[in-house]
Amino acid sequence: MAIPKAELHIHIEGTLEPELAFHLADRNGITLPHTDVQALREAYSFTDLQSFLNLYYELMDVLRTEADFHGLAEAYLTRAADQGVRHAEIFFDPQAHTGRGIPLDTVINGLASALDTSLERHNISTSLILCFLRDRPAQEAMDTLMAARPHLDRISAVGLDSAEVGNPPAKFTDVFAAAGDLGLRRVAHAGEEGPASYIWQALNLLGVERIDHGIRCLEDPELVSHLAATQIPLTVCPFSNVRLRAVNTLAEHPLPALMEAGLLVTVNSDDPSYFGGYVHDNYLGLQEHLGLDTEQLRALARNSFTASFLPAERRQALLAEVDAYTF
Numbered sequence: 388m389a390i391p392k393a394e395l396h397i398h399i400e401g402t403l404e405p406e407l408a409f410h411l412a413d414r415n416g417i418t419l420p421h422t423d424v425q426a427l428r429e430a431y432s433f434t435d436l437q438s439f440l441n442l443y444y445e446l447m448d449v450l451r452t453e454a455d456f457h458g459l460a461e462a463y464l465t466r467a468a469d470q471g472v473r474h475a476e477i478f479f480d481p482q483a484h485t486g487r488g489i490p491l492d493t494v495i496n497g498l499a500s501a502l503d504t505s506l507e508r509h510n511i512s513t514s515l516i517l518c519f520l521r522d523r524p525a526q527e528a529m530d531t532l533m534a535a536r537p538h539l540d541r542i543s544a545v546g547l548d549s550a551e552v553g554n555p556p557a558k559f560t561d562v563f564a565a566a567g568d569l570g571l572r573r574v575a576h577a578g579e580e581g582p583a584s585y586i587w588q589a590l591n592l593l594g595v596e597r598i599d600h601g602i603r604c605l606e607d608p609e610l611v612s613h614l615a616a617t618q619i620p621l622t623v624c625p626f627s628n629v630r631l632r633a634v635n636t637l638a639e640h641p642l643p644a645l646m647e648a649g650l651l652v653t654v655n656s657d658d659p660s661y662f663g664g665y666v667h668d669n670y671l672g673l674q675e676h677l678g679l680d681t682e683q684l685r686a687l688a689r690n691s692f693t694a695s696f697l698p699a700e701r702r703q704a705l706l707a708e709v710d711a712y713t714f
């Protein structure tokens with residue numbers, strides 16, 4: 388069994404495997420602009436974040452009913468359990484669905500019905516993180532937050548994703564303040580393709596408790612010192628960074644530099660169906676290509692629970708499992 392870990396940077400829509408996409412297309416009477424599973428997989432060759440997002444949003448069109456969202460989440464949980472995941476804080480992109488006419492209730496009820504039984508069925512505790520699409524207007528994010536109010540018992544936090552460059556965190560200052568007032572935790576993608584200044588903005592203007600990706604912090608020594616001193620976690624996604632060409636190869640990934648600088652680094656899969664592996668596959672990739680030893684992998688697994696929004700009791704219990712794990 389893989390080492391116990393939390394997954395803190397996983398887009399549920401990014402777990403849509405080609406086989407499930409064709410199955411749902413068939414069930415919903417949709418014709419995909421790809422001939423078969425193999426042709427679709429061959430389209431997974433990206434030059435940057437936007438080239439991935441184009442396919443990511445296109446393929447989501449197969450998600451129409453509560454049963455579709457339930458099936459998507461259930462398929463993820465089944466795979467995650469195999470990867471040693473014991474806790475998952477799962478991003479979803481409501482605007483990507485409401486924008487094409489799918490009611491918010493359909494999305495949340497479908498996902499939640501799978502998450503509700505994940506502890507019993509898969510031994511995985513879960514929560515949802517509602518992400519705003521940063522390439523859409525700030526007012527639309529605010530409308531989405533207001534529409535989600537009846538569902539806040541199932542949502543632990545808000546996040547910020549989609550096309551980063553040109554859409555700085557500052558654009559979402561008001562909606563993040565409103566989310567904080569509603570008692571939600573806050574995280575944001577920053578410093579994936581965007582500059583270190585976006586990380587500062589996410590911290591200072593949005594009040595985030597974690598930075599998603601954040602690898603470009605290394606361009607600003609003062610920021611690195613700040614992240615080390617505050618232990619604000621980074622949810623790093625090595626396979627994603629290579630596939631979206633933020634980093635040339637896994638062997639050149641800055642994760643060891645981030646760890647050496649004393650940052651609270653976690654390893655995550657981002658959009659595993661598109662980027663060549665789930666979260667434990669990322670751990671194994673680091674072992675193979677960056678020479679991380681088993682104690683470094685254990686430290687990353689510990690960090691994943693430390694950086695989570697878990698209540699103290701379950702966090703401590705899971706940390707004890709990490710410490711007792713034998714490779």
Ligand code: HPA
Pocket residue numbers: 398401436443548549550576579627657658
């Ligand atoms: O890696 C990502 N970055 C930004 N937005 C996203 N939406 C899904 N995956 C990503």
Ligand SMILES: [Zn+2]
Pocket residue numbers: 396398548576599657
């Ligand atoms: Zn992401």
